[in-house]
Amino acid sequence: MTPTLQLFLIVSATLFSIGLLAVLSRRHAIFILIGIEMMLAAANLNFIAFWRFSPHPQSPTGVMVAIFSIAIAAAEAAVGLALVIAVYRHYRTTNVDQLDQLKG
Amino acid sequence: MxxxxxxxxxxxxxxxxxxxxxxxxxxxxxxxxxxxxxxxxxxxxxxxxxxxxxxxxxxxxxxxxxxxxxxxxxxxxxxxDTGRPNWGGAIIAIAVFGGLLWAILKTQTLAIAAPPIEPLTVKRVGDVLMTDYVWPLQCVGLLLTAALIGALILVMEEKR
The missing domain is CATH 1.20.120.1200 (NADH-ubiquinone/plastoquinone oxidoreductase chain 6, subunit NuoJ)
Incomplete structure (x- = not known):
């Protein structure tokens, strides 16, 4: 028995949910970024799986979207971590619960 | 597979x-x-x-x-990362997972095996990147440059 598309989608849904769990339950800003990266990786896995199981895998559209998505995720990670360092310099904390200066 | x-x-x-x-x-x-x-x-x-x-x-x-x-x-x-666990976040994540699982298992057309393909070579990826996807490639290059400059500006020492 070979794995079907459903199994790949279930794995990627699980990875997405774990990323969401990290984003919602962590208080450290770096780990919120890690959760976002995991959710993006789950989306990439879906792109590749749908490309591989599509009736026309000759045209590598899914692969191209995944490559661009990885590049954009890398840019996002660089800017996000720079923001974390800037925030840490200013407030001496990376705990997102303590960053409530804009709260009314 | x-x-x-x-x-x-x-x-x-x-x-x-x-x-x-x-x-x-x-x-x-x-x-x-x-x-x-x-x-x-x-x-x-x-x-x-x-x-x-x-x-x-x-x-x-x-x-x-x-x-x-x-x-x-x-x-x-x-x-x-100290502090008590945030159970609200866990409940939301489990609910999202349940919804996704329900949708995936309910869609019968997803239970297919992979068709046989010829392997996707790096040469083919390069060809496609330089022909059909050349404008997206340029845009990603611009985006990466902007992200590099932005990250540098963000972490530069603040002038007092």
Whole structure:
């Protein structure tokens, strides 16, 4: 028995949910970024799986979207971590619960 | 496609992801994060997208994981994520997972096996990148330059 598309989608849904769990339950800003990266990786896995199981895998559209998505995720990670360092310099904390200066 | 390889990679990836999401020590969680991305790259290899798998290893395990470790070391004051667990977040994540699982299992057209394909070579990826996808490629280059400059400006010393 070979794995079907459903199994790949279930794995990627699980990875997405774990990323969401990290984003919602962590208080450290770096780990919120890690959760976002995991959710993006789950989306990439879906792109590749749908490309591989599509009736026309000759045209590598899914692969191209995944490559661009990885590049954009890398840019996002660089800017996000720079923001974390800037925030840490200013407030001496990376705990997102303590960053409530804009709260009314 | 080998189902034993699939199960092994799935267990590795999801266990590492769960560890990255729940471990208290930040450095351990960062290393689990790198492990997760090795697992995702292995999935890409299993699916026949070798080039994307290699890019995933280079970009995530090589660059992003090192960036995260450096950021943890530069913001060393709180290296442990203390505080009580946020049960609301866990409930929302489980609810989203349940919804996705329900939708996937209910769609019968997804239970298909992979069609046989000829392997996607790097030469073909390069050809397509330089012909059909040349404008997206230029845009990504511009975006990466802008992100590089933006990240540098963000972490520059503030003038007092």
């Amino acid at each position: 080998n189902s034993i390889a699939f199960v092994a990679i799935a267990i590795l990836t999801l266990a590492a992801a769960l560890a990255a999401a729940t471990l208290q020590k930040l450095m351990h969680a960062a290393l689990s994060f790198a492990m997760t991305f090795v697992g995702v790259a292995a999935f890409f290899f299993l699916l026949g997208a070798e080039f994307v798998g290699l890019v995933q290893v280079f970009v995530y395990v090589g660059a992003v994981a090192v960036l995260i470790v450096f950021t943890i070391l530069l913001t060393r004051r709180d290296v442990e």
